[in-house]
Amino acid sequence: MSNQDESPENPLRKELPEEVPAAPVPPAPTEESPAEPRLTGRRRLVKGLWPPRVSRAQLIVALLLFGLGFGLAVQVASNSDNDSALRGARQEDLVRILDELDDRTQRLEDEKEGLEKQREELENSSDQAEEARKQTAERERQLGILAGTVAAQGPGITMTIDDTKGTVEADMLLDAIQELRAAGAEAIQVNGVRVVASTYLTDSGKSVSVDGNKITAPYRFKVIGKPQDLEPALNIPGGVVQTLEKEQATVVVERSDKIVVDALRATKRPDYARSSSQ
Template identity: 40%
Template sequence: MSEEHRETGTGWPEPAEPERPAGPASEPDPRPDAPDPDELSPLAPAGPVEQEDVPPPAEEPGAVAEEPGAAEEPSPAEAKPVSRRLTSAGAMIAVLLALLGFTLVVQLKTTSTDPTLAATREEDLVRISSDLDSRERRLRQDIEALEDSQRQLRSGEQGRQAALEEATRRADELGILAGTLPAVGPGLSVRFDGPDGPDGAISAARILDAVQELRGAGAEAMQIAGSDGTAVRVIASTYFVDGPTGGLVVDGRRLNGPYTILVIGDPATLRTALNIPGGVVASVEEAGGNVTPEDSEAVEVSQLHAPIKLEHARPVS
């Protein structure tokens, strides 16, 4: 030890700890600071504790080792909502298909063959089809005429003149329909022969049926005349009554048979309407009467109806 260490008191070596004497396990530790043997746990192991070897968890049979980054497959619990959604969609599709089938069945039953048409002869069906085609052509011609009038009304300088001509034409048509203007054109002359009266072949009801059939076939103007030449213009308000002593009373005027109806319209269509099975001609012939239609290229309906004075009706502006 150097003189410096002695003077300063530094550098002295630290005393070593006394070693525990090795002796029997039953003897107490002779060190003064040794712990009391009673404080030691009797359950503490005498030697170092070794960790038990725990076997790794066994892999389940059929399990596949997952690769890093592999996507996890959905569990059965997650797959259940998908199954339920698929089941609901299938049920909805089945309900819609059932409703569609029911609708088709109802439509087929609704549009089944009419027994009246099924019992009609083929010739009559052909005539009815021809009449419908004729009416379609006439309606198309009317549409084209109205479209031409519309174009003319919209044209600049000719608009005023076209409007005047259109108003005149409409006034003439309304005058013919109202019976205030005479008319001429192709049509039929229909003669009714037979006993008249309520129980006869030529009654007011059968004459009214004939007028309605002709109107339905496109008649544009009509008048009825008796054997003495007395004529009455037939319009929408015309009525027919059996006379108390025979004959007919038409709009308050008495007519005696045989009767002749002059009608303007397409002759073929008007004739078909009268000869339809179970129609006017058939009913009159069954009652012992006779109906004779004759075509004419120029039927003149000259009898006029007095204008009706309106007291309550006003045009809507």
């Protein structure tokens, strides 16, 4: 019977498919080679992303972008701080600030017209030499006021700062001087010391020194200029008066039709600067 099944002429043997080799059986895990855990999709994603593979060029670009973002953030924060005082200002305060800016623009226009008028007078005068001497003398008087070598009088304001707590510092008084100059002050005197272009202020204990001259509170400013411009400049929101009042100082600003600035400065010859016409 077995011989007949193995015969090549047996039709049943031809219909059977060839035997498929069995798949190899993986060896059972041992203590020396434990079975590897099967990775899920999330694990494969994490394994592909970490640790990150960053090239040098990518690192440089990332640092540049970080620096740019940090700079923009600082700029936005700075602008927000500068605008915070104006956001909380009342409508009348904003109107006053705009009026002050308009007044400054008008003063510049008036100065421009004055210079153009002087030029026309020199060009049209029959005696140009005499006209030049007159304008030179007038200019010398104006420069003497700015340099503090001559006394001056005119309309303006007085500002008295009473500092009983000793909290007012030199930089606060310097801010007041700068604000007054920006508002058109033509002559300034602080406690008997004339303020000029080279004036400097330093802290001296609980007092302040102006050009090396020690002054004590109350600090009294005598300022010549247009009172309608000077006083509002000191009282703008976040300005000089509010800053000093935050330091528990008392500030009183008074307008006057006649302010006398009589503190003088000695004429000082420059050590190195000379006229380019020589």
